[in-house]
Amino acid sequence: MSEIINFDHASATRPLDEVAKSMQPYIRDLYGNPSSLHLEGQKIKDAIDKARAQVAALINASPEEIIFTSSGSESNNFALKGVAFALGKKGRHIVVSEIEHFSVLQAARSLEKLGFEITKVPVDSNGLLDPDDVKKALRDDTILVSIMHANHEIGTIEPIREIAGIVKARDILFHSDGVQTVGSVPVDVKDMNLDFMSLAGTTFYGPKGSAALYIRKGSRINPLIDGGTQENGRRAGTENVPGIVGMGTAAEIAARDMTMRVDFVTSLRDHLIESLESKIEHVSLHGHRTLRLPNNVNFGFEYIEGESILLMLGTFNILASSGSACTSRALKASHVLLAIGVSHAIANGTILFTLGIDNTKNEIDLLVEKLPPIVERLRMMSPLYKK
Amino acid sequence: MNTPYSEKVMDHFMNPRNVGEIEDPDGIGTVGNPSCGDIMQMYIKVKDDVIVDAKFKTFGCGAAIATSSMATELIKGKKIDEALEITNEQVTQELGGLPKVKRHCSVLAEQALQSALDDYYKKKGVPSPIKLKSEEEMEHDEAHDE
Numbered sequence: 370m371s372e373i374i375n376f377d378h379a380s381a382t383r384p385l386d387e388v389a390k391s392m393q394p395y396i397r398d399l400y401g402n403p404s405s406l407h408l409e410g411q412k413i414k415d416a417i418d419k420a421r422a423q424v425a426a427l428i429n430a431s432p433e434e435i436i437f438t439s440s441g442s443e444s445n446n447f448a449l450k451g452v453a454f455a456l457g458k459k460g461r462h463i464v465v466s467e468i469e470h471f472s473v474l475q476a477a478r479s480l481e482k483l484g485f486e487i488t489k490v491p492v493d494s495n496g497l498l499d500p501d502d503v504k505k506a507l508r509d510d511t512i513l514v515s516i517m518h519a520n521h522e523i524g525t526i527e528p529i530r531e532i533a534g535i536v537k538a539r540d541i542l543f544h545s546d547g548v549q550t551v552g553s554v555p556v557d558v559k560d561m562n563l564d565f566m567s568l569a570g571t572t573f574y575g576p577k578g579s580a581a582l583y584i585r586k587g588s589r590i591n592p593l594i595d596g597g598t599q600e601n602g603r604r605a606g607t608e609n610v611p612g613i614v615g616m617g618t619a620a621e622i623a624a625r626d627m628t629m630r631v632d633f634v635t636s637l638r639d640h641l642i643e644s645l646e647s648k649i650e651h652v653s654l655h656g657h658r659t660l661r662l663p664n665n666v667n668f669g670f671e672y673i674e675g676e677s678i679l680l681m682l683g684t685f686n687i688l689a690s691s692g693s694a695c696t697s698r699a700l701k702a703s704h705v706l707l708a709i710g711v712s713h714a715i716a717n718g719t720i721l722f723t724l725g726i727d728n729t730k731n732e733i734d735l736l737v738e739k740l741p742p743i744v745e746r747l748r749m750m751s752p753l754y755k756k
Numbered sequence: 757m758n759t760p761y762s763e764k765v766m767d768h769f770m771n772p773r774n775v776g777e778i779e780d781p782d783g784i785g786t787v788g789n790p791s792c793g794d795i796m797q798m799y800i801k802v803k804d805d806v807i808v809d810a811k812f813k814t815f816g817c818g819a820a821i822a823t824s825s826m827a828t829e830l831i832k833g834k835k836i837d838e839a840l841e842i843t844n845e846q847v848t849q850e851l852g853g854l855p856k857v858k859r860h861c862s863v864l865a866e867q868a869l870q871s872a873l874d875d876y877y878k879k880k881g882v883p884s885p886i887k888l889k890s891e892e893e894m895e896h897d898e899a900h901d902e
Contacts, residue, residue, distance in 0.1 A: 674793055676817035680759060680769060693793055714790030750775050750821065752786065752797040752813035
């Protein structure tokens with residue numbers, strides 16, 4: 370079988386060799402508990418401290434502002450519920466956007482059941498938030514605003530600095546889900562004026578199960594996991610040492626190679642967008658054309674359904690993902706696409722290609738060669754398509 | 757590549773039988789809607805109470821296309837009253853099964869067939885013995901079967 374061509378980096382990236390190598394000693398040989406005084410506990414604690422500094426440097430934070438978690442979803446839940454539990458007596462109102470990741474939306478929904486009120490700010494047809502809409506949503510009892518830095522499906526990068534300015538002027542805590550941006554584009558939490566930011570090692574060639582929440586010094590938040598004093602008392606439980614060490618390595622390399630990576634992946638992205646738009650009729654690019662993640666290409670293909678496209682691409686070992694109801698377990702079309710006004714029919718015919726540093730121009734060219742006949746073939750089968 | 761489908765489903769998806777339209781058909785059935793992600797259109801040609809040709813056009817996932825293909829294969833050469841007896845379970849079985857989440861696609865294939873046969877009776881001016889069910893009713897029946 371020939372090599373897999375991965376255009377689904379939003380789901381997972383392949384950990385770098387250096388990452389795997391750095392994790393190796395901590396999988397078996399250095400198995401001690403970092404909280405122990407014996408079994409080289411201190412050596413392991415030092416490794417965690419090093420990783421904390423590496424991750425902090427990636428986003429211009431201080432090491433003590435990084436709390437390791439198990440996933441981007443945990444970090445998002447931690448930010449929303451942790452702030453709600455800490456400030457619930459002060460206020461019960463939380464603002465999010467309509468296109469947040471499910472881990473923000475579902476956490477907000479859980480809080481709603483506990484008596485919190487949630488306002489969802491809409492986005493325009495490019496998926497862009499108007500900072501003024503956030504301003505209008507703020508109330509005297511608002512305790513937290515959570516707006517993602519960039520969207521995981523359509524790649525639109527939100528004006529976070531401007532929104533943070535508005536929110537902070539009202540002395541309200543501000544969280545941004547940076548899972549799609551940290552490690553992929555330059556992020557500076559100080560410059561952006563954030564109180565909290567979620568990030569995940571899986572998106573920047575680190576291991577699964579490695580993620581973090583940036584907590585600005587002095588920001589009020591309660592732990593979700595109570596117990597020991599790990600992570601400065603903010604998240605109990607023995608640390609995922611190999612994962613943390615691996616993410617630290619991945620963060621250091623991401624910071625070092627940032628400009629090169631952004632330039633390379635952006636060039637692949639633009640080449641793919643231009644090629645598909647020139648070769649296939651009745652396609653629409655979803656998301657903002659320029660305020661866009663370097664790795665994101667999201668197209669709606671009219672008259673056909675996404676899973677069928679993915680299955681046919683799969684026969685060439687090309688992997689991507691879809692906004693189609695048929696590919697989701699819930700059989701629902703993507704809430705992000707519906708929020709930007711895409712019809713159900715086109716949402717069901719949407720394919721998301723997320724590129725990465727291990728892709729090549731040849732792979733893009735192969736996709737550009739294979740996809741048009743697939744689209745044509747499926748359109749010829751479609752009762753909606755009249756040539 | 758790994759897919760959620762059996763080899764037979766993938767065969768009918770990659771090499772669907774009877775794709776297209778029939779000019780001047782004796783019955784057409786169209787079911788589904790784009791918001792669910794599936795639309796099936798089935799055409800039949802009937803001679804002396806026997807389905808001599810069947811074709812389909814489908815907007816939908818792999819399971820929707822494969823079940824359309826299999827359903828048209830099953831009815832070709834069958835008498836009308838035999839075709840009336842074909843159920844979604846039968847189509848699924850012939851395909852070697854479908855993932856649970858995709859069962860509704862086979863329901864759609866049965867509906868498309870029933871709808872085409874109903875249209876055939878109407879065109880002929882004969883009272884149709886078919887009681888067309890909505891998809892909700894079919895899903896409901898299926899839920900009770902399990």
